[in-house]
Amino acid sequence: MYFQSTRLMMHQDLIKEMKAYEKGFGENHFTEDSLSFILDSYYPEKEEGREVLTFIGPKDVGYFCMDKKESDKILEGKSMHRHNFYELMYVADGRLYQNIENTIHLYPKGSCCLMNMNIRHLEEFDEYCRVIFLEFTQEYILNLLQFPSVFTGKLTPEYEMVRKFFLHELDKEEASQRAYIDFIPMKETKVVHDCFDKIALGLQERTPKSNFQIAGAMIEMLSALFDKEAYTNTPVAFGNTSERELFDQITSYIREKDGQVRRKDLEKKFSYSGDYLYKTVEKYTGLSLYEYSTKFTMEKAGELLLDSDLTVAEIMGRIGFSNRTQFYRLFQKNYGMTPREYRKSQFH
Incomplete structure (x- = not known):
């Protein structure tokens, strides 16, 4: 020193x-x-x-x-x-x-x-x-x-x-x-x-x-x-946890929509500017609004793979994905394996 x-x-x-x-x-x-x-x-x-x-x-x-x-x-x-x-x-x-x-x-x-x-x-x-x-x-x-x-x-x-x-x-x-x-x-x-x-x-x-x-x-x-x-x-x-309550409300809304939310949807729902909502999510998670929402979308994809007989293509359509390459990339990032491997792994 x-x-x-x-x-x-x-x-x-x-x-x-x-x-x-x-x-x-x-x-x-x-x-x-x-x-x-x-x-x-x-x-x-x-x-x-x-x-x-x-x-x-x-x-x-x-x-x-x-x-x-x-x-x-x-x-x-x-x-x-x-x-x-x-x-x-x-x-x-x-x-x-x-x-x-x-x-x-x-x-x-x-x-x-x-x-x-x-x-x-x-x-x-x-x-x-x-x-x-x-x-x-x-x-x-x-x-x-x-x-x-x-x-x-x-x-x-x-x-x-x-x-x-x-x-x-x-x-x-x-x-x-x-x-x-x-x-x-x-x-x-x-x-x-x-x-x-x-x-x-x-x-x-x-x-x-x-x-x-x-x-x-x-x-x-x-x-x-x-x-x-x-x-x-x-x-x-503290005792007036308005900011934390707002973040919890944003999280509940994103989870309810399985991550399929747009910035303008949040603005309309919470009556705050998109910039402020974006910064609130980033502050508490370290993730962008898109990254945070995607976690809930992938969570829903994982549930559908285990709890339904839907094909991967049908699941993609259910959660709003049309690009197969993008879906597979995000799924592997979250689960460390492909959707097919994930479905198989849970039954062995």
Whole structure:
């Protein structure tokens, strides 16, 4: 493991820092900084430089560089955890799976997750990704939202949603609530990425002017994320499992139709945009809507092979397939054998 920092540190202090990081973290993570920025780059194909973490904070800039053995040891030692700060995770490149309260979520490039201080979660690094973690305290965000206003007038809907998410947690009844928001991009945009760049630059410059640059970038970024034209951004509070319920309803509908559903059918059934429904399925399964639906279609094909005397051609027609080659390819992918072999294997 290689560690470098801008702080003036003695050799023994460096060794202590490195050993502390190797040991890993407990269930609760703490910070004394009002805001800090971490870029975690994971390269699974590399032996040397498998994982590189860059830290940028008010007091220090540094990075860890780990080989495969060191990175694997740390990842294996990690457990579900929570923070004494808010965390905004952003996938700058690649994709990342994250376990949130024992449910696996998939975050593609450009997506974010904002978690409050009560959410238990664990990032699962197993494929290439570059992920930014922006950590900020409740005191910092509240001060930011109370920034003196020069202009009077009605707040934008996006900024109202930002205020609502953070300010409602001051309510004693809400203080222990576990809440998070997934932000999945509906269209390509560079606004959020550019804001992270501005924040990282401000943290490195460390001048009085940087405070205002960072504050402006934070508000610009949060307002962009809460823009419903650009991101799906439904808050999820445990006890209010709306998102999970929607996914379960989608699954029941697809199963009922034996996987034979079209995007517009789902839009009509659930009154959500096709993009949002697609992203919801992908988040909980890691599969596209077509791939997920096909699993139920192949399941039905398997049932018909065992429970009826229909020929393979008749079964194909029953489940909406006209292309024999495509059907056989998908069936073998799901069952590891041809339809005829599958039917025979179950009776021997």
